[in-house]
Amino acid sequence: MRLLEYEAKNLLSACGMPIPRGKVFAVNELQAIAAPIVLKSQVPIGGRGKLGGVQIVRHQSDLESVARKMFNLKIKGFLPSKLLAEEILDISREFYFSLNINRQTAGIELLAHTSGGVEIESQDTADFFRRDIVNEKFEALADELADYLDIADKTFLLQDIIENAYRCFIDNDCLLLEINPLILTKDSKLIAGDAKITVDDAAAFRHLDWRFEDNSTEHNFIILNRDGAVATIANGAGLAMTTVDAVTASGLKPANFLDIGGTATSDKVLDCFRQITTLDNIKVIIINIFGGIVRCDDIARAIIDAQRQIPNLPKLAIRLSGNRESEARQLLAQYNLPLFDSLEAILEDIS
Incomplete structure (x- = not known):
């Protein structure tokens, strides 16, 4: 489950992470907001800044018109029901900081870069700081990270950032915790300027207090390796992780983690294919679905639609098992899709 920015920041703040002062509001609560302010569209998608989803409003006279335009601005298919209004920070530098699950080591990996913000995806993967967090040795890790970011005098602040982020990651069963940018202000504070968190919905039984907004049209899509040649689609975080781990164990490089959830529709699966085709090096897409609530014939129709609608779709390796499997097999056979x-048979075929 991908959280909205304000939900992610609430989790971070509860674990001691510094965040900007702000307020989330609906369109009928505009009168409570005062400029100067940064307005951020609360949609479960990246790239808002380039699409008009982040606006600085310096004058009160402009606030209502800008906010109403943002409430009516659909971003990659999502229309916000809320905006986040935050203080304007006096920025000295912007960094990238994230925690994710390293499938190869089965540990939590810290990933950082000296240049955060909207252009992070254009950075060379070899230039990133990568370390697994081993035995919670935060002090040594903070020393290394401070040297990499060239802010040696902020080592103690970085140690707090790492410890608080790690606690948030563990306590909330996160799959991804990303702070981009991690802002160094001109008065020498480190603040989470933006936040993206994906939590494992399969762990919801441990979190009866979770009251996140329903973003069910969004998938748990995480890029693991932009150089990876194998993309994966599965339903349920457990099966998705198993699929990624099996690809890695076979000596191949998985490019992504993608959990379509337990109630995937044909349209949602088709959108998954579109997301995967934004990755440049994909040679094969593994579709590994167990049909329970999800119907295998619905997935089959989405696969057929993807072949029709998406030019140059990579090779597909498909396993559909369970609910309406035989109907799915018949549909796919009409298009020569076996x-x-x-999963083992797939990996043997593509290795």
Whole structure:
């Protein structure tokens, strides 16, 4: 489950992470907001800044018109029901900081870069700071990170950032915790300027207090390796992780983690294919679905639609098992798309 920015920041703040002063509001609560302010569209998608989803409003006379335009601005198919109004920070530098699950080591990996913000995805993967967090040795890790970011005098602040982020990651069963940018202000504070968190919905039974907004049209899509040649689609975080781990164990490089959830529709699956095609090096897409609530024939129709609608779709390796599997097999056979009986058979075929 991908959280909205304000939800992610609430989790971070509860674990001691500094965040900007702000207020989330609906369109009928505009009168409570005062400029100067930064307005941020609360949609579960990246790239808002380039699409008009982040606006600085310096004068009160401009606030209502700008906010109303943002409430009516659809971003990649999502229309916000809320905006986040935050203080304007006096920025000295912007960094990238994230925690994710390293599938190869089965540990939590810290990833950082000296240049945060909207252009982070254009950075060379070899230039990133990468370390697994081992035995919670935060002090040594903070020393290394401070040297990498060239802010040696902020080591103690960085140690707090790492410890608080790690606690948030563990306590909330996160799959991804990203702060981009992590802002160094001109008065020498480190603040989470923006935040993205994906939590494991399968762990919801441990978190009865979770009251996140319903972003069910969004998928748990995480880029693991932009140089990876194998993309994966699965339903349920457990099966998605198993699929990624199996690809890695076979000696191949998985490019992504993608959990379509337990109630995926044909349209949602088609959108998954579109997301995957934004990655440049994909040679094969593994579709590994167990049909329970999800119907295999619905997935099959989405696969057929993807072949029709998406030019140059990579090779597809498909396993559909469970609810309406035989109907799915018949549909796919009409388009010369065979089903594999197991994930192992897929990996043997593509290795």
